[in-house]
Amino acid sequence: MNDIEAVEEFATDLSEMCTHTPLMAERPLVWTIIANPKAGGFTIAKRWKQHREILRTYANRARNTIQRPGPAMPSQTALEADHGTGRLGALGLIPTLRPNHAGDLVRRLIDEALANKPKHPGERSPFYLIITAGGDGTSLEALTALYHLPPQLQNSFAILRLPMGTGNDGADARDLDKALDLLVHPSNVQFMPAVELQTASKRKGPFLAFNILSIGLDAFVTHMTNKMKGHLPGDSYKLWVDIATLFYDRIYHVATMQVEAYDKQGKLITHFEKELLLLAFGISGRRTYGAGIPILPDDHNICGVEEMPLLKKLKLKKLFTSGQHANRSEAHMLSATKLVVHYSEPILAQMDGEPVLLDREDFPINLVLTEPRIPTLRIQSY
Incomplete structure (x- = not known):
């Protein structure tokens, strides 16, 4: 057939x-x-x-x-x-x-x-x-x-x-x-939001994601998985996770990322400056990417993962791919409806598996949770 x-x-x-x-x-x-x-x-x-x-x-x-x-x-x-x-x-x-x-x-x-x-x-x-x-x-x-x-x-x-x-x-x-x-x-129609990425340069985007939008290491993994699709057998995402764990920071310089988080009313919740390997923003918490990797394992819709020495990456990689990282000091879990991100180096972003390269002039970027607009189905509750 x-x-x-x-x-x-x-x-x-x-x-x-x-x-x-x-x-x-x-x-x-x-x-x-x-x-x-x-x-x-x-x-x-x-x-x-x-x-x-x-x-x-x-x-x-x-x-x-x-x-x-x-x-x-x-x-x-x-x-x-x-x-x-x-x-x-x-x-x-x-x-x-x-x-x-x-x-x-x-x-x-x-x-x-x-x-x-x-x-x-x-x-x-x-x-x-x-x-x-x-x-x-x-x-x-x-x-x-x-x-x-x-x-x-x-x-x-x-x-x-x-x-x-x-x-x-x-x-x-x-x-x-x-x-x-x-x-x-019997099902009802419920509306789902998106995450929108807006760049300062206006040359790129805006971009939309309906599951998780992220920047950094996992966007690199997505890029390489897509690039090699058809050349490697089976699901190569986890293979590229292993490769990226070893070599990502040799390909992309990991610099300090300034992150400001805001609530729905526009009030600043928190801000921090960290060298982050990745920053993931979901339309909600409890979401996966990369064929089931639970990067957002709890109700928080944002996760930032700090850069760390190679041996520590290898030791903790399993925790991050199995969703057991939420309580680790290297993971910054929070809930917000908007992030403003400043960065000084080129970095990849991905929107539900579609990557794009962000250059220095594209920053600062805004990551914004939109109003619910996508009509989806949910089982009726009585």
């Missing part, structure tokens, strides 16, 4: 769930499945076999136990994107073919929704469900486009991010069955 066949088989079961989902049952539901056929969840045989069994189980459950009162249909965008037999369009499936394809598709769906706004009083507008099936890159592209959703459509969209990549830190659940629960059980 080739990658496209696997994605089509995947979408067959997923479309069954979309047809029956209780989500927004009082409104017409329009769904679109944006899938990356090259994602590990499709191409790694062992993972695909597991995912296939889960999908079959959930599709059967939806078919046999859920009776949706309102209509559900694939989007016009999906139908028009199918230049073949029409089979993929009928499933609401659009395989991604190039970088930022997912973002372009979300923008087309927004245009479709604007064109389909009710023209008569009492007419119910369609509710657009976007399902991404890929890794963090696919998720980031779709979320970045959805971040600019017009205000009049805020209550007409939701996104569900399925964990079908190699790294799934940006998915709605790390396990596929937990993510699919959001389709087969």
Whole structure:
């Protein structure tokens, strides 16, 4: 079975769930499945076999136990994107073919929704469900486009991010069955914030992250992992963590970083000057990156890790990769909605796995937690 066949088989079961989902049952539901056929969840045989069994189980459950009162249909965008037999369009499936394809598709769906706004009083507008099936890159592209959703459509969209990549830190659940629960059980729409990086030079950015935005060592690891993707077998992120532990400060000079932290009201919480190996800023606490590394293991949404001698790095590396670092003196854990960061050397930043080089003239930078803007699904609580 080739990658496209696997994605089509995947979408067959997923479309069954979309047809029956209780989500927004009082409104017409329009769904679109944006899938990356090259994602590990499709191409790694062992993972695909597991995912296939889960999908079959959930599709059967939806078919046999859920009776949706309102209509559900694939989007016009999906139908028009199918230049073949029409089979993929009928499933609401659009395989991604190039970088930022997912973002372009979300923008087309927004245009479709604007064109389909009710023209008569009492007419119910369609509710657009976007399902991404890929890794963090696919998720980031779709979320970045959805971040600019017009205000009049805020209550007409939701996104569900399925964990079908190699790294799934940006998915709605790390396990596929937990993510699919959001389709087969009654769910509410909740809005999620982003972290925005603003540079002083204005030549770069602003950049958005919807999981963790960070600068320093881990951004270097992300950069090298992406650069060598396809040349190294399996998940090379942890290999580059080991390499970076040994050599990062020989490649990038670790200088003093001045950090000012502010609360939601703009009040200064704390400030410090430290030589930091990395500084991570999440949309909340209890978040992972690098395929499950819990850099934010508690409720704090910010972690700074101090530079340290090599032997100490080697000794403590396991604590940081397993989330046991929160109480170490080398880790600075705090909660804030804005950071102002001054730095005098070039350094890499990463936004949900997408790196960018920040030069001296880009500083100071602002890292800002935005207002909640991304419509996501959460199981209803009674």
